[in-house]
Amino acid sequence: MTTLLRNCRPMGGTAADLLIEGEVITAIGAGLPAPEGATLLDGQGMLALPAFVEGHTHLDKSRWGMGWWVNEVGPRLIDRIDTERATRRGGFDPATQSARLAREFLARGTTRIRSFADVDTEIGTAHSDALVALREALRGTMDIQVVAFPQSGLLVRPGTLELLDQALRNGADIVGGLDPSGIDRDPKGHLDAVFGLSEKHGKPLDIHLHEPGELGAFALELTIERTLALGMQGQVVLSHAFCLGDVARAPALYAALAEAGIAVATTAPPSRAVPSVRAMRAAGGRIFAGNDGIRDTWTPYNMPDMLQRAMLVGLKNEFRRDDEIAWALATVTDWAAEGCGFAAYGLAVGARADLVLVEAETVAEAVVATPPRRLVLSHGRVVARDGVLAS
Amino acid sequence: MTTLLRNCRPMGGTAADLLIEGEVITAIGAGLPAPEGATLLDGQGMLALPAFVEGHTHLDKSRWGMGWWVNEVGPRLIDRIDTERATRRGGFDPATQSARLAREFLARGTTRIRSFADVDTEIGTAHSDALVALREALRGTMDIQVVAFPQSGLLVRPGTLELLDQALRNGADIVGGLDPSGIDRDPKGHLDAVFGLSEKHGKPLDIHLHEPGELGAFALELTIERTLALGMQGQVVLSHAFCLGDVARAPALYAALAEAGIAVATTAPPSRAVPSVRAMRAAGGRIFAGNDGIRDTWTPYNMPDMLQRAMLVGLKNEFRRDDEIAWALATVTDWAAEGCGFAAYGLAVGARADLVLVEAETVAEAVVATPPRRLVLSHGRVVARDGVLAS
Structure with a gap:
C-alpha cells in the first residue's frame, strides 16, 4: 500500500x-x-x-473502564502492594485490562509501549504471559515490550526468581528488578540475581529504584558496577531513580550513568524530587518518560496520553522556552525510543x-x-x- | 425564571x-x-x-488566541518582567485578552475569578481599569475580583504607589504586593506601603511572595504582625508563599497564619517545594488554588480549566485516596470561595x-x-x- x-x-x-x-x-x-x-x-x-513512546507503564494493573474504584489505601508502599494483591483476587482480568489500555494509548497516538507485568508466587506468570499474548496479537499495529517484574519482592518471596525465569522463557522481553534494599533487604543478592537472569537469557534489564537519598545512590552504584563488569552498556534502565533528585553528589552519578550507558526512566511526579532531564542530558546520558500506573489501585491519576506526560515533564523540569519544551516532547518520542531500544523510529x-x-x-x-x-x-x-x- | x-x-x-x-x-x-x-x-x-473558582490568575497578561508566541526568555525573574514589558509595547490589548480568557474560563465552568492586573509607570492604571470594566461588563454572569498589582516593583519604581492608589480609586477591589525584599529591596517599607493602601481604601490585600527560605519566612512574619496589628484577619492572602515548602519551622508558620486569618493561594507548581495543603488545613488555616498566568510571556503552560488545576494540586500533594482528592477539588471550589470572599457559594x-x-x-x-x-x-x-x- x-x-x-x-x-x-x-x-x-x-x-x-x-x-x-x-x-x-x-x-x-x-x-x-x-x-x-x-x-x-x-x-x-x-x-x-x-507517534509517541510510553517508556514505563503497568498495563496489567489498570482498572481503566472497570468503573470507579474508591481508593482508601494506607500511605505505605506495603499498603499499596497488599491492597493490589487483595483486589486482584476479586476477579481482575489482566488480559482484558491490558488490551483495553493499550487501545486507549493507540487512539491517543502511542504505538510503542514498555510495560511491566507483575510476577509473583500468587499469580505466577499469568500477567506476563497475558502481556506476551497481547504483544503478539498487536504485532503490526503496536510494539509492546514486556518486563517480567517482581512487584511483591524477589528474594523475600521464595519461588519468585524461578517464576521470573519462567516468564522470560515464556517470551517476556526484559528482566525487571525492584528496590534491592527497600523491598528485598539484600541489595547485593537482588542485583546479582536480576543481572544473572539478564545474562542467562540475553535480555535487557529495567529496575524500579524508588529508594531515596544515599540508599538509592548505593543501589545505583552497584548497578553501574555490574553493568560495566558484564559489558551491558545500553541494556540497562533505572526507573524512577528518585535518589538523583536527593543527593548533592548527583552530578557525578549522572556522569557515571552516562558512561555505563544506563538510561533513566522518569514519570516526573510533581510530589517529590526526581532526576533532572537537563542534568542527565548535559552529562551525555539518556532519560525518557512514562506514566507509571494508570487508573489502578496505586494511583487514580495518569492518562494513556503521552502529550499529557510530556506536559508534566516540562512543568516538573521548569521548561518554559520553546527549545526546552521540545526536550519534554523528546522524553516521550526520540529519547524514549532510544532508551527502550525501539527501532526504525x-x-x-x-x-x-x-x-x-x-x-x-x-x-x-x-x-x-x-x-x-x-x-x-x-x-x-x-x-x-x-x-x-x-x- | x-x-x-x-x-x-x-x-x-x-x-x-x-x-x-x-x-x-x-x-x-x-x-x-x-x-x-x-x-x-x-x-x-x-x-x-x-462552578469553579480561579483564586489566582493574571487575565491581563494572557496571549490566549493571539497565535503562538515563541518563548526565548532568559532564566531570571527580571528577564521575565523585562520581556513582558517589551512585548506589551507591541500592541497587546489587555481588554481584549482579559475578556477572551474570562470567556474560556466560563465555558469550562469557572464563574468566579480573582485576577491580578499590572500597574506600573509605563502602562499606568490601564490594565486595572480594563479589568474593572470587564468586571462590570460580566456582572450577572461572572464575578471578577481585580487586584491592582505592582508587577514591576513598588518602591523601586517611584510613582507606582500613587498609581496603585489611583487604580483603587478607579474601582480595583484589592491591593496587591510583590516580593518586599526580592524586588523592592525594602521589606518594611513595602509592607507598610501596601498595608497603608489597604487601610486607606478599606480593601483587602493579596501579596505575591516568591521569596524562598528564611527570606520569605521573614516577609511572612512581617505580614502576620501587620495583619494582627491592623485587625485585618480574613482580609489578607499570601500568594505562592514558597518559603512554607522550604523551611523546617513551617509548622509554626502554618499555625501563625491560621491564627492571623491569612489565607495562602498556591499554584502547586511541580518544579519546586510549595505550601502543603494538608499541613495548612491541619493547622486550621485556609489554602486555595489558582493557575497563575496562562499562555503568557512568563509561561506557556496552564489552561482556563480549574479541574486541571485541581489535578495538579492533587498530584503535587500526593493525594491518592478519594477523600484526599476531594480536598484538591475544594482548593478550586469551597476553599477558594472562602479564601477570596466570594459569597453565596x-x-x-x-x-x-x-x-x-x-x-x-x-x-x-x-x-x-x-x-x-x-x-x-x-x-x-x-x-x-x-x-x-x-x-
Missing part, C-alpha cells in the same frame, strides 16, 4: 508531504507527486509528530510510518495544550481519527 | 433534582415537582459540582445557582480525568454546553 500524506508540518516546520510505501516513510518534501493508486490523505496544515525517511497529526502551531503548543489527536498512523495505516480507533 | 434541573448527582451522591428560582438554588431533593412554567433540564445522572439551598455537570462517577474521577463540561449554569442560567458558550 502506498499513501501520500499531503500538507502537514513535521515538528511544526514548513508544510510538506510524506510518501509512505508499505510501513515506511520513503520521501518527505513539498509537492511530492502522487504515485498511481496511492491513497491520499489531507493533513490540513496540521502539526505532525512521530522517527519522522524521517526510512523510519516506520507511525505518526500523529494535531492542531497546533508548534511542538511547544502541542505539549502544553495536549490537543485531540486528529489522525494517528501506525505502520503506514490510519488507525485512529479524533480519538476513535479505526477498528 | 424558574428552572428544575432533574437527575444529577451533587458531589457524586445519589440522584437529585435542583430547583432554581431566579439566581438561587431553593430546593434539592429526589423527585421534586416541576412548578408551572419552569424550564426543565435533564441532568442525565451526571455528576454535579459547584456552593451546591446548597440558598447558594447562587452556579454549577457544572460532567460525566464522572465520583468527585475523584472528575479531578483525575478532567472530563468535558457538559453543562455550565451561572446565576441560574445555562451559559455553556460541551465547552461552547451559549452566547
